[in-house]
Amino acid sequence: MSQYVSRLGRRSPSAGARLRLHRRPRRVAMLSVHTSPLHQPGTGDAGGMNVYIVELAQRLAAINIEVEIFTRATAGGLPPSVELAPGVLVRHVDAGPYEGLAKEDLPAQLCAFTHGVMQAWAGHRPGHYDLVHSHYWLSGHVGWLAAQRWGVPLVHAMHTMAKVKNANLADGDTPEPAARVIGETQIVAAADRLIANTAEEADELVRHYAADPAKVAVVHPGVNLDRFRTADGRAAARARLGLPQDALIPLFAGRIQPLKAPDVLLRAVAVLLDERPDLRSRILVPVVGGPSGSGLTKPEGLQKLAARLGIADVVRFRPPVGQEQLADWFRAASVLVMPSYSESFGLVAVEAQAAGTPVLAASVGGLPVAVRDGETGFLVEGHDPADYARVLRRFADQPDLAPRMGEAAARHARSFGWDTAAAATADVYTAATQSHRRRVRSHHG
Numbered sequence: 001m002s003q004y005v006s007r008l009g010r011r012s013p014s015a016g017a018r019l020r021l022h023r024r025p026r027r028v029a030m031l032s033v034h035t036s037p038l039h040q041p042g043t044g045d046a047g048g049m050n051v052y053i054v055e056l057a058q059r060l061a062a063i064n065i066e067v068e069i070f071t072r073a074t075a076g077g078l079p080p081s082v083e084l085a086p087g088v089l090v091r092h093v094d095a096g097p098y099e100g101l102a103k104e105d106l107p108a109q110l111c112a113f114t115h116g117v118m119q120a121w122a123g124h125r126p127g128h129y130d131l132v133h134s135h136y137w138l139s140g141h142v143g144w145l146a147a148q149r150w151g152v153p154l155v156h157a158m159h160t161m162a163k164v165k166n167a168n169l170a171d172g173d174t175p176e177p178a179a180r181v182i183g184e185t186q187i188v189a190a191a192d193r194l195i196a197n198t199a200e201e202a203d204e205l206v207r208h209y210a211a212d213p214a215k216v217a218v219v220h221p222g223v224n225l226d227r228f229r230t231a232d233g234r235a236a237a238r239a240r241l242g243l244p245q246d247a248l249i250p251l252f253a254g255r256i257q258p259l260k261a262p263d264v265l266l267r268a269v270a271v272l273l274d275e276r277p278d279l280r281s282r283i284l285v286p287v288v289g290g291p292s293g294s295g296l297t298k299p300e301g302l303q304k305l306a307a308r309l310g311i312a313d314v315v316r317f318r319p320p321v322g323q324e325q326l327a328d329w330f331r332a333a334s335v336l337v338m339p340s341y342s343e344s345f346g347l348v349a350v351e352a353q354a355a356g357t358p359v360l361a362a363s364v365g366g367l368p369v370a371v372r373d374g375e376t377g378f379l380v381e382g383h384d385p386a387d388y389a390r391v392l393r394r395f396a397d398q399p400d401l402a403p404r405m406g407e408a409a410a411r412h413a414r415s416f417g418w419d420t421a422a423a424a425t426a427d428v429y430t431a432a433t434q435s436h437r438r439r440v441r442s443h444h445g
Helices: 003-009 013-020 048-062 105-120 134-152 162-166 178-190 199-209 233-241 262-275 277-282 291-297 301-309 323-332 345-355 385-399 400-415 420-445
Strands: 029-033 066-074 079-085 088-093 131-135 154-157 191-196 214-218 250-253 285-290 315-318 335-338 359-362 378-382
Touching: 003 079, 013 162, 029 048, 048 088, 048 131, 048 178, 048 345, 048 420, 066 277, 105 134, 131 134, 131 378, 134 154, 134 178, 134 285, 154 178, 154 420, 162 178, 162 199, 162 291, 178 199, 191 199, 191 420, 199 214, 199 250, 214 420, 233 323, 233 400, 250 262, 250 345, 262 277, 262 285, 262 301, 262 385, 285 323, 285 345, 323 345, 335 345, 335 385, 345 359, 345 400, 359 385, 378 385, 385 400
Parallel strands: 029 066, 029 131, 066 088, 131 154, 154 191, 191 214, 250 285, 250 335, 285 315, 335 359, 359 378
Antiparallel strands: 079 088
């Protein structure tokens, strides 16, 4: 792990004050090419990154760092800009057809998107933006050019990495293309700072992409603790959602695609019911979310799998829901199940725990940071449905397990606040600015 990561993660109380002696950016251009922060998570390509951008931008604005988010317009007639919150502006950029453009086709639209960003910049005085913060590799390429043209530092967050995803592919999933690997490598070399969600992700940047360890900073994402909380508890949430009070409810919430492995949950339930047919009358499996990414090739694949496994009677498919109702689904569940093949962090896991629900997850990516194994949930090595079925049987046979772990989960989640994440991100901005100035001075002799 880099010295910078260690310093950021365990700095003395005075270290942050020393960083803040240098001027923080006043206004940040934040880039999110392929998914709009205004889209509902769980639809299309909208997911944890959307939540991340919205929450981070709002908290940065609260500490006097204005944020302008550039995203691709996905419908005709959208206003050029929308105020998301005081100090946070979303700018819609025309780049390619509004609808029906797959993420894989977006690289061909980066030139048009960059042109739109430059047009917006040209309408301002020089020095309008102090820093560029790009999210995901597509945005990184636009940010690379914009930062160079404006003479400002570039901070980049990968969110996911092609080499990591390709090393952990689900059966039948499509590998990320070589063009993305090349693009990510270029961005890693160009950025003044790289933000990683966990220490493991920081190490992956160094190991897979030869990132300069001194440029990598670990900042854990946060959770909206005002929205995701225990509130009036599991029974009340189940009553609102029309769910049986005494049922075992293992919940899947997220985009339906091979990477997220909702099929593992269904197969685990089938294994459990084969072994314990008596549980069929008191188990309900909600799947909340819509097809996304490579899952769009077989949008009804999960429903057909449930029928083939003979568990269609206990599975309930629900479309993506807003954040407030999602919090109710988390409260209502006995356990959130995340059998993902790859997760840069696993924000949903922290949100569920904040709502008082334990998590059963694959031990991949950032999930071992998000979930305390044996205390706030269980981590499983691999994706064998029988292993997940064994844990589900524990929840079925020990009625006190979910509420006991849920209390510990809620306490654990309270350490993941967005205010902390925003303050740490602001420190990264300051360090990137100082580093950029030193590099410019040395370049000019």
